[in-house]
Amino acid sequence: MKFLKLLLFPFSMVYGLIIWTRNRLFDFQILKSKSYDIPTIVVGNLAIGGTGKSPMTEFIIKLLKDKFKVATLSRGYGRETKGFRLVQTSSTANEVGDEPLQFKNKFPDITVSVCEDRCNGIENLMSTHEVIILDDAFQHRRLNPKFSILLFDYSSCLNPMFVLPMGNFRDLPAERKRADLILVTKTPNNATEREKEYIRSKLIRKSNVQDIIFTTIAYGQLITINGASLQISSHTDILLLTGIANPLPLIQHLKSRVNSIEHLAFRDHHAFDENDIKNIKEKFETIASDQKIILTTEKDAQRIRTPEFLKIFNTIPIAYLPIEIAFEHERIQHSVQDKLLSTCVRSVNES
CATH class of the missing domain: 3.40.50 (Rossmann fold)
Incomplete structure (x- = not known):
């Protein structure tokens, strides 16, 4: 298996170079990003597969829905439709994707929408909403969000972080520097402090965050x-x-x-x-x-x-x-909530 992975190393180098070049084009504004006055909160990851974006998105919805006019915006992965679309409780997963449909069934009073072009989606929503939560949009560099939350699966942090096809990262791990908050999800109950300290030191390098937050899954x-x-x-x-x-x-x-x-x-x-x-x-x-x-x-x-x-x-x-995201300590949860709320209040007051 290791030998087969080594054979894929040159392809990962090429893929990584393409991704690195694309990101630098956005960093140097050769490719343009858009910013909006409305608070935009991005929840995303760098790897393929489940890091717990949906539970984190639902955590933010619960925090904000009674204080602001909230909308969520997803790509709607796996849907058979195209373009901007509002999700109804009567929609099907084939029409809107399974995760957006889950959000709508769970929170029927908020606006849930899908659009592969996140900027177009925001422009359809911004005149009638106060906050837009974007699920899985960290790689959507055409958008410059107000706040970015980046998730890493605990087990992936203990292994070398290679991009596709040698590894399972679709973007370069160094791009975590764009995140305002980094969460390590699915932390097992038997996780050791030594492992956590290793992950902290690994992720905090080349990032702008002051601390790495560990979370677990809470089953309902x-x-x-x-x-x-x-x-x-x-x-x-x-x-x-x-x-x-x-x-x-x-x-x-x-x-x-x-x-x-x-x-x-x-x-x-x-x-x-x-x-x-x-x-x-x-x-x-x-x-x-x-x-x-x-x-x-x-x-x-x-x-x-x-x-x-x-x-x-x-x-x-x-x-x-059902599952929810759970924080190690209540004070950490309150700190995350305060950051999100202050971002939204500040942006709403400025707009």
């Missing part, structure tokens, strides 16, 4: 597709469906809480088709238990909440497990 109560709560026990057998980048933390969370887990893993943002539905049903029927359920993530639930899927599984309990 199971909720059925129909919105009811559901309990599991050590006697429960689970067929776990995931179409996310890194399901390992979820599996580790469930292992000590249930009797058994059968895992069907799909690629990130996978759109379930008829063959998938058939295979899922067959797999579920092979589990010899009276206490079995289908469990998925909140993001995946947006893509399986379709008439085709629910028609076949109408008598089978299907639930998802």
Whole structure:
């Protein structure tokens, strides 16, 4: 495996040079970035895959939605539509993407929108909103946001940070210097202080932040597709469906809480088709238990909440497990909240 990675090193060098050149063109204003008077908060990462952008975006929504007229703006990855689009609770994941649909279902009173051109999206929203939260827009250099939050997955920080295709970074790790706040997410419970100090020293170099903030995943109560709560026990057998980048933390969370887990893993943002539905049903029927359920993530639930899927599984309990971002200490959470609020208040007063 190491030998194969070494073979990819020249391609990573070429890719890295292209990305470095693009970033310098924006830094020297040869390629232009746009700024807006309205507070724009970017949540992003440098690697591909799940670093917890959605829970962080939801954390900001909860903080701001009762104080400002808030809108979220996402690309809408995996959608079959193009251009600017407002998300409705009646929308489908195929129309708007699974994460924006999750935001709208969770916070129906705020504006949720999608647009691959973030500047165009902002210009459609700014006259009727006070704050715009942009999910996964750190690489969108055409926008110069008011505040940028950059997320790193804990495990990725312990390994060498190579760009594609040798590694899993889509942008150069040195670009963290553009972030106003850096969070290390999915910190395991058994993380050592030595590991954390290593990560701090690694990330704080070539960055403008004063401290690295560690966060964990907080799991909520199971909720059925129909919105009811559901309990599991050590006697429960689970067929776990995931179409996310890194399901390992979820599996580790469930292992000590249930009797058994059968895992069907799909690629990130996978759109379930008829063959998938058939295979899922067959797999579920092979589990010899009276206490079995289908469990998925909140993001995946947006893509399986379709008439085709629910028609076949109408008598089978299907639930998802919500997650939230959790900070190591309450004072750290308050510090993050204060930074976000002060940015929004200052920008609103200046505009």
